[in-house]
Amino acid sequence: MPFDYLLFLGALLFCIGLFVVVTRKNAIMVLIGIELMLNAANINLIAFSSFDPNALQGQVFSLFIITVAAAEAAVGLSIVVKVYKYFQTADLDKINELKG
């Protein structure tokens, strides 16, 4: 299998994740998008780990990323809950108090 296909897959996932982040109304969908982007980065890492003689470094780093992603998802969710409690809505279009 050509190596490029793995990279394309990573890029594709990343773009889909970005698209989801940018487009979705719901804050939780944005979180999902972020997860997708993280996982895309994981795929990239694992793809490149095949060049390592021990085929370890990329995969270990992926493990770290998965852990961080989990923690970050928890924190992100708590922030969303807080924001929801303040704004009474989860619709991102309506949360624009930072408007200049």
Next chain:
Amino acid sequence: MIYWMISLLAIPFFSFLTSQKLGSKAPEWATLLLGLNTLLAIYLTATHWNSAALTMRGHWFKVGESQITYSFLLDRLTLIMSVIVNFISLLVHLFSQEYMRKDKAKPRYYAFLGLFTFSMMGIVLFNDLLFIFIFWELVGLSSYLLIGFWFEKKSASIAANKAFIMNRIGDIGFITGLMILYTQFQSFDLEVIKSLMIDSEIKDGNWIAQFTNNGQVIINTLDGRWLSAAGIALFCGAVGKSAQFPLQVWLPDAMEGPTPVSALIHAATMVAAGVYLLARVFVILDAQALEVVAIVGAITAFMAAIAALSQFDIKKVLAYSTISQLGYMVMAMGIGAYTSGLFHLVTHAFFKAGLFLSAGIIIHQLHKLESKDVMFNAQDMRVMGGLRKHMPKTFFCFLIFALALAGLPGFSGFLSKDAILLDLAVWADIKGGGFYIPEVLAFGTVLFTSFYTLRMILLIFFGNFRLPVIMKNNELSKELKDGNWIMMAPVILLAGLSLGPVFGLTLNPEHSWFVEAMPTPIYLVPAIYAAKSLVNVSPETFEALHGLVNAVSMGLALIGIVIGYLAYKPNAKLEQEFVERREPRGLLGQVSFYHWYQDAFYTKAILKFVMLKAQALSWFDKHVIDGFVDGFAKSQVIFAHLIKWFDRYFVDGLVHLTVLTSGRIGQLTRSIQSGNVQAYILTSFVFLILLMLYLVF
């Protein structure tokens, strides 16, 4: 020495400064100060009478190369004048304490009296023509202030204006004379002028003066006629001040002032200042100028004597009498009779001041009879009559003064008038021809003088008291009393000084101590221009004419008295109808009463044009000058409005524009922040990719 002279000046000036502040104590204070000054003058006279003349000179200021100095002179003339001025001023101060008792403005009155005395002393003490001129003006000012003392009365303030303005007209001449003398001699100091005059000469009709000034030899040449012109010009000042023709019309009007003021200023001292000036510049007057002086003096004496014949108002009679006697003095100066002129000045000062003060007593006592039912003019002789019984002391003194005025033997006036008339006769004989006219005028005046004097006495003191008859109130007659001692003392003192023996136990003026003490000086003018001095005429000529002159003048005086008595004795026709008289009768009466129609003439001929010019100038000032100023102000306001418009639309507009631009730009840049986080994320990714593309390629 100089301190004595400065004190003589300073004490009256101090009186002027302080009297106003002292309020009700002012009369006593001023009288005290003047008493002090009089004592000082008498002391100086006693100690310096037989000394040589003293001069003190000092520098005042320098203009470029010209040095202006001041100088005092203390000679016999100064001493006599200072005694007379201070003494009569003191008597007037004392008299005024009673006369002005009810007046509210007493402090101001005494302050002005002090100012006057100070100014008169200035004229007398200084020997520098510039300073004499300065004090001359001050005297004129004091006269103005005192004539217009009751300025609420319109006639008084008009009269004060008239006096001052006519004085100023005369001063034009005075200043011209000063200028001529300064041009020629470069000094105002009389001693300097006199000594340089001796050295000057007349060559080919040119007047040349040569002298050294600061080491430089200066030769000034003027046409010879300027010498006469200088004399005549200086005389013009005397014409204004001493009320000579044609400037004599202010003196009758000056009677609007209080009577003691008339006694001091318009009888004894200020009007004598003109004669004093003539005495001081006597030696630098040339023949031409002296002729003018003599003729003007004679004319004045005659005109005024006629004017006194028909007056109702007692003060007007005395005023015209003063003008007439001043005419005598000026004429005496003009004929070269320096001593006689001064002699008459001194005797006249005493008896005329006495006449005015006695008139003041009469007026004051008559004023006391006034009430809201009884209103009359206390100065009008038509309400008087028979006052001999009510005011015997005043009558007695008045009689003495009047006899001195008429020039009857035994009184001081006789000696001085006789001296003048004798000198006049000798002069007329020397000059001959048309110069007999002044002699005729002067002798005619003797006749009129005695006539109007007796007329006054008969109308005031004899007959019946007319006021009760007019007012139909016989009580008035009982209320009229003589004056109290404050008013009588000065009058009695002056009466004593009007007696002949004061000036010499003789009927011949030559033997009077005055004549021997004040010899006529010789002329210092270059010989060709100088008049023939009476000093050079032999005594025999004088002796020859003396008897004739005496006889004629006595005869005329007696004729005047007889005519007067016949006309105005009690129960005579004229006397009976006097009380009803309102208009003067006959041509002589009218010419006399309206003072030769001079006032009317001046009003029609001169005043009209002056007022027209004043009105034209006033119109010009109001419409053109003020119009210009208003127009300028209006244009400024319009300009201000324009600027306001410009400011509001352009300057403020610029500011608004700037603000607007910043605002818009700000809004523009702000609008990028939509608050939408997802947009932020998108934007940042886009730029991140662009950056990476840039880095890679």
